[in-house]
Amino acid sequence: MLLIYCPYCQVKRAETEFHCGGEAHIARPSDPSKTTDEDWVDFLYTRSNIKGVYAERWRHIHGCGRFFNAVRDTVSDDFLKFYKAGEPMPDLNALAAEAGK
Amino acid sequence: MKRYSFLELAKNAFSAHQNWGRQWRAPEPKAEYDVVIVGAGGHGLATAYYLAKEHGIRNVGVIEKGWLGGGNTGRNTTIVRSNYLWEESAALYNHAIGLWQNLSQDLNYNVMYSARGVLMLAHTVHDVQSAQRHIHANRLAGVQNEWLTPEQAKEYCPPLNISRNIRYPVMGGALQRVGGTARHDAVAWGYARGADALGVDIIQNCAVTGIRRTPDGAVEGVETAKGFIKAKKIGVVTAGHTSVVMSMAGLRLPLESFPLQALVSEPVKPAFPCVVMSNTIHAYISQSDKGELVIGAGTDQFVSYSQAGGIHITNHTIDAICELFPHFRRMRMLRNWGGIVDTTPDRSPILSKTSVPGLYVNCGWGTGGFKATPGSGHLFAHTIAKDEPHPINAPFTIDRFKTGRLIDEAAAAAVAH
Structure with missing residues (x-):
């Protein structure tokens, strides 16, 4: 069971209040009709599935209902950062180095 | 390779099974x-x-x-x-x-393949329709699978609770007899x-x-x-x-990798004749030849390589097991663990x-x-x-x-x- 911080509600709550939305910062193709099949595969299905530090989406489904992002180490499951949707992806290498991962 | 046989077993009994030798090299x-x-x-x-x-x-x-x-x-x-x-x-x-x-x-x-039957339960009208669809599709594809009423399911798996007053009563099940364990x-x-x-x-x-x-x-x-x-x-x-x-x-x-958990109980005498699983309420149980109940839980919702899942996932499965098989309520769980499974979309x-x-x-x-x-x-x-x-x-x-x-x-x- 993870303890997750919602940057909107500004509280830490149990994982059961949240729903994980998978890898973060995967942008929908801006011009769908010009997007190749390969790019659709990348957008829809291909995931980096990183063993290590990684950015993912969460939704506070039993709270404010809003999406936000988090950086987590997928080996220890420790969270390194929480930030609001729309904010740029932080420097994962710097965060990892800071946390000694 | 030394072939294993009854004769070999008898021969090795004389040396207290101390001289079987290595099964493979370490090159x-x-x-x-x-x-x-x-x-x-x-x-x-x-x-x-x-x-x-x-x-x-x-x-x-x-x-x-x-x-x-x-x-x-x-x-x-x-x-x-x-x-x-x-x-x-x-x-x-x-x-x-x-x-x-x-x-x-x-x-x-001896890989101990035991075709003891896999019974997949249905608890809702949707489950029943879905199970029937699987059975028909399987029949056309040459795969053995059959429908059991709640009474037939109870006969096949006597510990099963088919009373009408539980939260998700058993409405039947799909049984694959060639299924089992190894x-x-x-x-x-x-x-x-x-x-x-x-x-x-x-x-x-x-x-x-x-x-x-x-x-x-x-x-x-x-x-x-x-x-x-x-x-x-x-x-x-x-x-x-x-x-x-x-x-x-x-x-x-x-691909995405998630932890998937399983757990076993203390070993008991043979009490459970087949494999029972339920998608809807997420129960998944059989008994090993050692006597442990072997229970499968679900995956965590997030990518992880930690080989350890959340305890709430296990609890959820145990809740379902206790309702379907009330006589296991006092069983003690011996071990639980996680493995990392790679899932496709x-x-x-x-x-x-x-x-x-x-x-x-x-x-x-x-x-x-x-x-x-x-x-x-x-x-x-x-x-x-x-x-x-x-x-x-x-x-x-x-x-x-x-x-x-x-x-x-x-x-x-x-x-x-």
Whole structure:
């Protein structure tokens, strides 16, 4: 069971209040009709599935209902950062180095 | 290879079973192999075994980071069944069922395959319709599966609670009689011993750290903890770590790795005759020959390589077990653990060539790979040896995510996902 911080509600709550939305910062193709099949595969299905530090989406489904992002180490499951949707992806290498991962 | 037999057993009894000898060698890696298999789990060892046995390719090295059979092969709930919805899946898993029947004889190793029946429960009208659809599809695909009323289900599995006043009453179930269990460790050990006897080198405690490619893009070999090993072909069979290993060759895959949990109770006398699973309320239970109840829980919702899942996932399963089988309410659980499963978006595996010449991948078995072990190895060996898929695994390409010919299996495991 993870303890997750919602940057909107500004509280830490149990994982059961949240729903994980998978890898973060995967942008929908801006011009769908010009997007190749390969790019659709990348957008829809291909995931980096990183063993290590990684950015993912969460939704506070039993709270404010809003999406936000988090950086987590997928080996220890420790969270390194929480930030609001729309904010740029932080420097994962710097965060990892800071946390000694 | 020393053949195991009743005579051998009697002979060894005189020396108190102290002189059985090693079942496989512990060789140093050769400089070059025709085929290198990355990962000595059940699927990888089966691949090596069938490469040697059916395709005459005996210069094979199986490289394993830990010890053989120490990953998901030793962590699953040992269920065997083939009642999948789509024809492609039915053919794939039924191919494995065919091999399970004679596997002990083929390997001269008792894998304890026990066709005790797998009963999948229905609790809602939707469940009943879905189960009936599976049964009809299975019948057309030549897969054995039949419908039981709640009373028939109770007769087949007496501990089952079919009273009408529980939260999700049993409305019936789909029974596959050829389904059952097998001893997971014995499957890995049997394949390891068989492959070793045919000349395959199994190299344990030797992590693969890189995949080297020639300037024209083809594979050249693998970098390992014991140095570079040249290989004409490389087959990656590393389950939860497939994305990690394939990234060494610069490939990204449609996979996500999640922890999946299982737990066993204290051992008790035989009390549970079959395998029962329920998608809807997420129960999944059988009894091992040692007497432990073997219970499968669900996956966590987030990508993780931690081999430990959340306790609320286990609790959820135990809640369902206690309602369906009230007489297990006082059982004590002995151990629980997690394994890392690699899931694809359509919940069907990938058994395929890749865009890199000489590199093959067998992955994406997700929450239910054990049942397919013999078939998976058999088909993957064919794919590597012939450099083209067998007709049975031809639909299970990576390309299906581009062409849209997905094999969308909600039944990929008895767990909701």
